[in-house]
Amino acid sequence: MKLLWITAFCVSLMASCQTKEPAATTSIVVPPNTTVDKNPYVTLDQSPLDVSYFPPNYPMQRMKQQDTFPLIARVIYSRPHKKGRPVFGSSPQSICKYGIPWRLGANEATEIEFFREVNIAGNSISRGRYVMYCIPYPDKWIIKFNSNLFTWGLHIDPSTNIATAEIPVEEQTTPIEDFTMVFLPSADGAHLLMAWDNVKTILPITF
């Protein structure tokens, strides 16, 4: 009986999880003849902006619970799509070329804000806002924190770098279509997971 009950629970759980997906997909469909193309002001970005918080989903957690945990970090970045293109590599077609600085996204430089002092790869980083970018290689990413804010993600001046971290590249077994940055809890702080195409890296942040 117990087994039956558990099976029924599992099935209903699966069903509830799966019904979520089509619902999300159908609501994204843009009906034809909408006014999107006629927008005389600012059209929707091809690589839209997104935000990730630590603690994860901080604004939503605040809505659901009491404010029992402090805000530690947030990253604001744009999310380019793979769209069938080679992402990391050294061929002329690669979007992010090995050894060449990349803005970790698209459009404006990626911005990370720490709401308290943190430690990254032996660097003590003061509370504040920074531009974050990356120099990708096949086996590692070199992550740079830079103090020149509110800039477009190109021509970053390395003389205003304040910290560097080298992190290993891991294989992302399910290729990721949209560039993703998300904070995950870790034993001694947070991990900033960055993934696109078949590459995944983790930047450990301790505090």
Add this chain to the structure above:
Amino acid sequence: MKYILLTVFTCCTLLTTSAQDAIDKSPLDVSYYPAGYPLLKVQDKVSGAPLARIIFSRPQKNGRPIFGNLIEYGKLWRLGANEATEIEFFKNVDILGNTIRKGRYTLYAIPHPDKWTIIINKDTDSWGTFKYSKDKDVARFDVPVQTLETPVEYFNAYFEKNGKTAGLMIMWDNVRVTIPISL
């Protein structure tokens, strides 16, 4: 049994994760004043910090009537979707007689047919209007509603230079309001 349960849970987690990773249907966007500040910066036309920036999500009209329907008159609205809309001033500013100190704020609105009540509140990083507390208001003022001939599909907010002031234009469907910011 334990194995099945674990598999089911893993499947669910994966599904949820993939849903989270998908691009938001009301994507986030940012506008600066001076307009296009980050681009001006890489062209060496400006330096330092901008004067203001707004970070907001962009819900879609999607064929729905918006004001008076999806967004009810007289009710607090997050001016977008998802997280509450954030406005940041990089110096003290004046809006219709209210001095707003340099800093990061949440921007809300209470829409009416002919005017919107705009609220600047100092509680940041919240979702929707759920954490709204009037105690944390720093300013409340009314701006008139202008009617647009061309409906705006995606909610939008941007700054426009208007003489010595910056106009924060907020628009969706056939409605626009302008918030005059004296710098």
